Amino acid sequence: MGYQLSFNQIWRNFDKLTNGVILSLELAVVAILIGALIGLVLAVVYVSSGRVVRFIISTYVEFVRNVPLLLLVYLVFYGLPTVVNIAYDAPTSFIATLALYSGAYLVEVFRSGLDAVPKGLLDAGKAMGLTPWQRLLHVRLPTMTRITLPALSNTFISLFKDTSIASVIAVPELTWGAQWINNRTFRIVEVYAVTTVMYLVTGYAILFALRMLERRFRVER
Amino acid sequence: MQELIDAIIYAIPYLMGGLGMTLLVSLITVALSLVIGVVLGVGLIYGPWPLRWVIRLLTDCIRGIPILVLIFAVYYGLPPLGLNLSSFWSAVLALTLFKTAQVIEYTRGAVSSIPRGQMEAAKSIGLIFSKRLRYVIFPQAMRRFLPPWLNGVTDAVKGSALVSLLGVVDLMQAINQVIGRTYEPMPLYVLGALIYFAINYSLSSMSKLLERRYAYIKE
């Protein structure tokens, strides 16, 4: 065996990990905000449109969901600039990719959330004389938000884990930080032990915070 | 346009080779995770509480970290501990660990959805544990297990793309290599995406078909 555990090198470079996890969180937050916007808009469009539009949206959703995220990241970062006149840095490119990625999943979430709004509530809205737009704003969306909160939490946690892919295009998030330390100190076991713990702790912290949020929403009936 | 077609024609043999590797990695991962996952899943439900606790803990840990971290941890972390695996087997091991945690969850969900009375009726006619599982529980759990599991196979295929980062020449790495030679990233990425799409979409369609079939057989 002959491998001596030594965490000193890790602590000395700990900022790489802490800055990394913060960046991971930032990436995930921005991605889910944009993704939720995409998902929401497309979900509303989906339920109020005909076959052609639905087919287009479905194609987008199915395509993104069945292709590896890694490929999507490469495609957006390395591929797009060669055909379209875009120039962006790695973090921006990654956020765009992750937003499109989460958007595809969230379209499904919001669509079934909208479908799950009890018909009775819509009827009540119609009876009150609300226009379709008002019904959307005041009845369907608020109700749907409450219904979809658990799925949104799960998606956010998944996204947080997916940010590790950003390391392949040198975005300095947590996994990149771990690899950085690994390559310089070769303290592999220690660095991955610490990184694993950081992902787990952060993941559970997010879960806990989101569960608290859910409970707040539920009490406020 | 002609260059595009040439690039694609040039790429195809390499991509097919890479595809073979992707399918191999996915297949091994799926097969191993199925066997180990179901066994551990049964242990999670019916085992003594220390066992259940350990399985629960390991499953939560594996599912709580990114697959990439798992792959790196296995690839870099095992040699210092004395275990030297090739990139291929490190990747397969990591992916298998990941999928096993999923399969354990599917098993738990499927088996625990079966009413207690079934186990009791099976006990009351004198069946021993293994036969209770084989003749009463598993046949019923199947229809709750199969659709999500089949859907989850797509995660194995998508996850297999990460082995490219360890240098294993799967479809993803084949794409990278061809791009390295032809400098035409977009057509290749799109082509690769279409191939992945074709595989995974068929799998998830089969899963939905199964789900509909089973819902029809209402109990």
Add this chain to the structure above:
Amino acid sequence: MSATPLLQIARLTKSFGTNQVLKSVDLNVAAGEVVTVIGPSGGGKTTLLRCVNFLEAYDGGSIKIDGREVGYVDNAGGQKRGEVDLAAMRAETGMVFQSFNLFPHLTAEQNVMLGLRQVRKKPLKEAQDIARHWLDRVGLSHKTKSLPSELSGGQQQRVGIARAVAMDPKILLLDEITSALDPELVNEVLDVVRQLATEGMTMLIVTHEIAFARDASHRIVFVADGTVSAQGKPDELMAEVASNERLRNFLSRFSASAH
């Protein structure tokens, strides 16, 4: 009649957490006897029944079938029976459940055959014949190939009875088998049980059907608060009403059928 009772329950105790459901139950059932257990919900009667085939592990006391302790190894001071041992003991008792618990993926015939094939190790043809015989006896010869989902509640329960009886058990345990049935289906099931009783099947029945208990049992046992509060032949028990307040209160709820 100095024969040892088929079923001997002595000083039985069972708790679920801090709730002691069975406080000390003594009960004997002789071969060929039909004993019905009645009593208020939560009084312990179902738990008592489920201890007999060790679906519930009893904490103290003893349950013996033909002299052999059910859940624990004889003379080994509290050691639980192993998996294989326990399964063998359970094969000697048959249980019919309130919620039927038929195996939904198997036909009526296959439900009855499963135990015959896998526990009694009967060859296919013999198992089929036995299964068909019993399904015929419960009036379902035309439904042997039906799945439980295609059967009414009463039919499902009759299959449940056939499944239990086909194993040729020493004692049949019936756990409120008509409680989940629509009223019009109750009689078809009770008729089957009455028939089995007249043919000498030893039975321990938990039920709310007081009229049935009175007509079909050799003995009625009133269990309340975890102990046997009163027992006796149906007529004798009615006589106890005068002196046993709990029994009186319980039966007053069935005033229409108690006479």
